[in-house]
Amino acid sequence: MEERQKLKVTLVTGRTIEQGVGKERGKMSKEYVESVSVCYMDPEDLKKLKIKDGTNVLVSTCYGSVIVKALKSLRAPHQGIIYIPYGPWANVVVNPETNGIGMPSFKGIPAEVEPAPDKSILSLTELLKTQFGKEAYANS
């Protein structure tokens, strides 16, 4: 099997209207989880990785790595910049450095993206359990 290509990019996190609507609907809602476990990429970058819109990718930075779904950005062109909405998935890979003023670095983080079509996105409860080792409340 040919070796999967990695792409060096800059990670930006931020708001999207889907995330805004999802968070107001409920932070456990399907809308919210689906709106924040994604990564918007430039169509050219998707081509470089030889993947299609909707393929799962592994995003890695010096601080961690997480599986999210790559989506074709409607805000192109922004080659070399990937965009993950704020949320528990983005937090795994953002830079906690506060530069002595209390504010972590949520934007402009060097990152790598590689295709991971055979890996699945963790549910919120699974993500919390794997990241923090504490059993999360689950709707029963």
Next chain:
Amino acid sequence: MQIVKAVTCPVCGSLCDDIELTIDKGRVVKVKNGCAMCESKFLGYCGEHRILKPMIRKNGEFAKVTLKEAIEKAAEILAQANYPILYGWSSTSCGAIRVGLELAEEIGGVIDNTSVVCHGPSLLSVQEVGIPSCTLGQIRHRADLVIYWGSDPWSAHPRHIERYTVFSEGRFEKSDWRGYIAKIRALIGKKKIQTTIRRLVLKKKPPVSPPSGKVCPTIRREGRKLIVVDVRKTKSAEMADYFIQVEPNKDYELLQAFRALIHDQELDVDEVAGVPVEYLEEVADVMVNCDFGALFFGVGLTMSGGKLKNIDAALSLVRDLNTYTKFIIMPMRGHFNVTGANTVSTWQTGYPYAVDFSLGYPRYNPGETSVVDVLLRKESDAALVVASDPVATFPKEAVKHLVENPLIVIDPHMNATAQMADVVIPSAFVGIEAGGTAYRMDHVPIPLKKVVDPPPGILPDEEILMGILTEVRKIKKRSGKEAEED
């Protein structure tokens, strides 16, 4: 069915107060005038993710308890802690924030609000440079140039443009909505003609990717103008007369370049932050020649490289522009009462956020007393989170220490933080099931309405916090007596 008019929307810092709700059998059934987020909140607040019973984690499992038990447990955790964190506060009323500050003083904790991870650096810069500002009403009526820098109001403050800036109908400045429609039509027409020519004459396939988006075609015309500066061509950028696509972490260079250009200094480079200097000169001319300019900046400036220095540069640019014309600057505040959290904290303690009461008096030193730093240094030993979701908004390293220690959450909805909590106390939605006051992003206090009753047994944040404070005082009194007897 009952119709309630002039309801304030408790979602973002724009605090739109013209929402019309239809109430039927104690539920909101219809929302008029709101944006997508507003509609989602008013229609979804009482959905399946609502917490209806207080819960305490016992042997790793959540057990439903009475409100009294939950409040007693929360008070016990906080009274025993040496250095507790009290965090959140931006999505609740000013009354609840005031009680929270009293509780922080009582237990000697560090109290911080969500501005620490949004506009904290802006507050630091404002303290150093100062801020020329005004109300959103003045901007609506007078501003003929509006700049959004590192902010995408279309996504985060959907009605900001329509209510307060270029698409609002002001007394002295008219809405530019028609100009925008004309621009879109012109662009679509141009695109169609180009495509037809290409297909018929050249028989070429369309280019795979659109041309560089660094600059945006401009249609020269009268009326309000909109400039957007962002790393991506956001939806707001598509509406702009001038769009500047800045390279990530290069806002500082761009701001300083504008400062040089408005003073007629020559730049001996061809590009700044990936943008041609010629284009910047054109935009600088527009800035200097406006009658009333407003620069709104978002977390694109505070979270990128440079952080507070970016804001220093933005505030300085506006100060410089005021030597030529009238210009104001304002941060685009996120949560509906984050401005209130800063305001109440300032009038109670002297400081807007990151206030440490561990020495018995308020101390403020962001970087040391800010909640993310306290967590990264692993110093806190308990936490109370009110109306916020730090597990979904803090970097992983900070969250690790937060969830390792006893965690109390007061929130109407189940969220990632409540999932990790040890004590969960459900509360009423402020602005829907409880009244109060919130501060809009321009520091105008706006009343929030109670439009429906909360579910049975659910109290507003303020009353729950009062209950915890009373209980903490009882515990302290008891332990004081015991110490005397010994």
